[in-house]
Every structure is written in C-alpha cells, then in structure tokens.
Amino acid sequence: xxxxxxxxxxxSGVTEVAPRLAEVEADxxxxxxxxxxxxxxxRFLASEYVIDCVDGGRxxxxxxxxxxxxxxxxxxxGTDAGVINQGLFYMAWLMSHKDAFRSLVRDRLGVTxxxxxxxxxxxxxxxxxxxxxxxxxxxxxHRRSIDLVRYRYFGSDHIGxxxxxxxxxxxxxxxxxxxxxxxVQPVRQQGAPMAELAAAVDEVLVGLGAGVTRVQRKxxxxxxxxxxFACLIPPQQTKVLxxxxxxxxxxxxxxxxxxxxxxxxxxxxxxxxxxxxxERDLERAQDLFRLSYAAA
Numbered sequence: 322x323x324x325x326x327x328x329x330x331x332x333s334g335v336t337e338v339a340p341r342l343a344e345v346e347a348d349x350x351x352x353x354x355x356x357x358x359x360x361x362x363x364r365f366l367a368s369e370y371v372i373d374c375v376d377g378g379r380x381x382x383x384x385x386x387x388x389x390x391x392x393x394x395x396x397x398x399g400t401d402a403g404v405i406n407q408g409l410f411y412m413a414w415l416m417s418h419k420d421a422f423r424s425l426v427r428d429r430l431g432v433t434x435x436x437x438x439x440x441x442x443x444x445x446x447x448x449x450x451x452x453x454x455x456x457x458x459x460x461x462x463h464r465r466s467i468d469l470v471r472y473r474y475f476g477s478d479h480i481g482x483x484x485x486x487x488x489x490x491x492x493x494x495x496x497x498x499x500x501x502x503x504x505v506q507p508v509r510q511q512g513a514p515m516a517e518l519a520a521a522v523d524e525v526l527v528g529l530g531a532g533v534t535r536v537q538r539k540x541x542x543x544x545x546x547x548x549x550f551a552c553l554i555p556p557q558q559t560k561v562l563x564x565x566x567x568x569x570x571x572x573x574x575x576x577x578x579x580x581x582x583x584x585x586x587x588x589x590x591x592x593x594x595x596x597x598x599x600e601r602d603l604e605r606a607q608d609l610f611r612l613s614y615a616a617a
Contacts, residue, residue, distance in 0.1 A: 340473035340481070342450045346398040349472060352480060353394065353448065354382055360482060361446060362548030362617075363392045366429050372414050373421075380411045383422070385430065387549045387590045388536045389439040390466075391415060391422055397449035405459055405467065408445040412465060416443060442489075442536055446547075448472055448482075457486040466534075468547055484547055489534045515556035521603055522561060526551050529614045540588035550617035551610065552589025560598045563606070564591035565613035572609065578602065579609070 343349045350368070357365040363384035370380040382394035393415065395408040415422055419440065427435035444466040452469050460467040469485040526544045527533045536543040541564075544551040554562040569581035569592050583592040591613070595606050 340475055343398055343472075343474060346396050349398065349448065350381055350396045353396070357382070357384055357394075361392075361394070362387050362545070363394070363446075364430065366425055370425075372411065373418070374414055378407075378411065378414075380415075383425065385426060385434065385438070386444060387545075388442070388538055388543050389434070389437045390442040390444055390536070391438060391440070392444045392446060394446045394448060397447070399450040400453065401449060402453070402456070404447045404449055405445075405456060405463075405469075408447055408467070409463065409465060412443055412445050416440075439536070439538065442466060444468065446470060452485050460486050460488045463488070470547065482547075484532065487532045487534070487547070513556070515558065515561055518597060518600065518603065519553060519556040519561045521600065522553055522563060522597065525603065525607060525610060526553070529610060543589060546614070546617045548617045549590045550613045552591055554588055560596050563595045563597065563610075564589045565593040565595060565609055566591045566616050567593045567609055567613040568616075569593045572612075578605065 353360055354365055354368055357363050361384075363386045366383040366385060367380075368382055370383050372378050372380060380393055381396050384392040384394065386392050393408055393411050395404050395411070397404045419438075423435050423438060426438060446468045448470045449472070451471055456469060460469060466489045468487045471483045471485050473481045473483075475481060523535075523542070527535060530546075532546055534545050536545060540554070542553045543549045544553070548566070550566050552564040554564070564582070564587060569579075569583060572579060572593060574581060578596055580594040580596070581592065582594045587594070593609070593613070595609060597603055597606060
C-alpha cells in the first residue's frame with residue numbers, strides 16, 4: 322500500500338495523488354458502513370451499538386458476513402495499539418449476549434437470517450491507518466478470527482483497503498488451512514469419484530495463495546480472504562458445483578461447464594456456477610478460480 326500511487330491529469334500537466342489518512346475516524350466509519358457489503362462482504366446491522374455491561378462501551382459497527390458469522394468492525398484513524406484488545410473485549414461481550422445479537426439480526430435481516438447465525442466463527446475486523454509488527458504478532462496469539470485491514474484515501478474519490486494480517490480462530494468449523502490440510506483426507510477416503518474430485522478442488526482453492534480461510538456450513542464450504550471468493554457444494558452423484566465471485570458477463574460461458582446464476586437461488590455465494598465432472602474440468606476451471614481469488 323505504501324508504494325501505491327495514483328495520478329490524475331490537469332490542464333497544467335500530471336499531478337501525483339498522494340495517499341493520505343482521513344481527517345477524522347468517523348469519516349472512515351461512515352464510508353465503510355455505507356458500502357460494507359461491497360468492501361468487506363459484510364451486511365451492515367448497526368453503528369455505535371451500546372453494550373450493556375459494567376464498563377460500558379460502543380461497538381463501532383456490527384454486521385453479519387456472507388456465511389452468517391457475526392462481525393465486529395472497529396476503526397482507528399491512524400495507528401492505535403489498543404484497537405485489537407478493544408475489539409476482543411466487545412467480542413467477548415457479544416458471545417455472552419447472543420440473544421441480543423440474534424434479536425438485532427432478526428429485526429434487520431429477518432427470522433431466517435437470525436436462525437442461521439454461525440456462532441462458531443465470529444470475526445473481528447480492525448480497520449486503521451496502519452498497524453505495527455507487534456499488532457500482526459498479537460493477533461496470532463489469540464483464538465479468535467481477526468483481520469487487520471489498512472486503509473488509505475487517494476484524492477477525494479478513492480479509498481484503498483489492504484489486509485495486513487488475517488488469522489482464523491481455532492474452532493471446529495472455521496480453520497486456517499494449508500495445501501495439504503489434514504481435513505482433506507477423510508473426504509478422499511469416502512472413495513466415491515465425485516468425493517475425490519471435491520477433495521482435489523479443495524486442495525486447489527486453499528493453494529491459491531496465503532491467507533485462505535475455509536468456513537464450513539451444512540450446505541456448502543466457503544473459501545475466503547477478507548470476503549468469500551468460492552463456495553464448494555457437497556458433491557452430487559455426477560458432478561461437483563463451485564460458485565465463484567467472478568463476473569459472469571466477463572467470462573465466455575460454456576454450456577455444461579459454466580453458468581450465470583445471477584438472481585437465481587443457490588447455496589453459498591457467487592454468481593458464476595462452475596460444474597465439474599472430471600479432473601480435466603478442474604484444470605479448465607483453475608483460471609476462473611484465480612480470477613475470483615484476485616477479485617476478493
């Protein structure tokens with residue numbers, strides 16, 4: 322982020338647009354809350370949410386991510402060593418007051434969303450002007466899912482977000498995985514061809530780059546960076562379905578292989594459906610996987 326420069330032209334020539342911080346913290350919060358789903362993949366629920374405890378406090382933003390996990394977002398204009406601990410304090414309160422959060426979700430998003438909250442994978446997103454190396458180390462010592470996201474303004478019309486560190490909490494359903502993750506092997510041991518193909522898809526998706534998180538839901542398995550970039554559906558008898566965040570209009574759709582499902586109901590997230598029946602299909606799909614990963 323520090324090496325990124327934007328330029329705009331004027332009548333007098335070319336002017337460099339230097340990255341800058343917000344004037345006040347509230348400016349960042351207002352902008353992110355207005356575009357939270359686009360920027361973070363999180364549905365906005367509440368701003369400055371007052372918590373009911375002895376010490377009191379206000380959670381900057383509350384939301385629900387694409388997989389139904391509760392999300393706390395805390396903002397700082399610049400660098401603030403206390404932002405992580407502050408966020409963890411609020412998360413502890415949240416996990417002890419599930420009924421309050423469930424009521425909030427029900428009021429904002431409806432009964433169905435409230436009944437499908439993924440309590441096993443709550444997330445804290447700290448969005449600030451910068452972080453120290455001690456911050457990045459600190460998040461690795463906690464047992465919670467924490468994302469450190471750096472922002473910069475460019476001119477008056479652009480904002481950039483960069484993930485500095487991302488750690489997934491130690492839970493049974495949401496894990497930071499590597500290419501040879503132990504969780505892949507039991508799928509292969511089932512023996513069915515489509516189960517083996519699904520295991521191969523899993524390896525490819527988690528091997529796309531550093532910082533891939535796998536989140537397991539009953540109906541699908543999501544792969545995310547800060548946002549979901551792929552969702553793998555449990556294998557069917559003759560095919561494996563993967564939904565991607567790649568733009569279907571920017572892809573040459575092939576009957577029986579790729580399909581635009583914009584506006585169509587399906588499990589998981591993403592508007593591009595990829596149908597896999599063989600290892601060759603998986604090879605064909607890898608460029609699409611990388612495209613969706615980059616978009617996230």
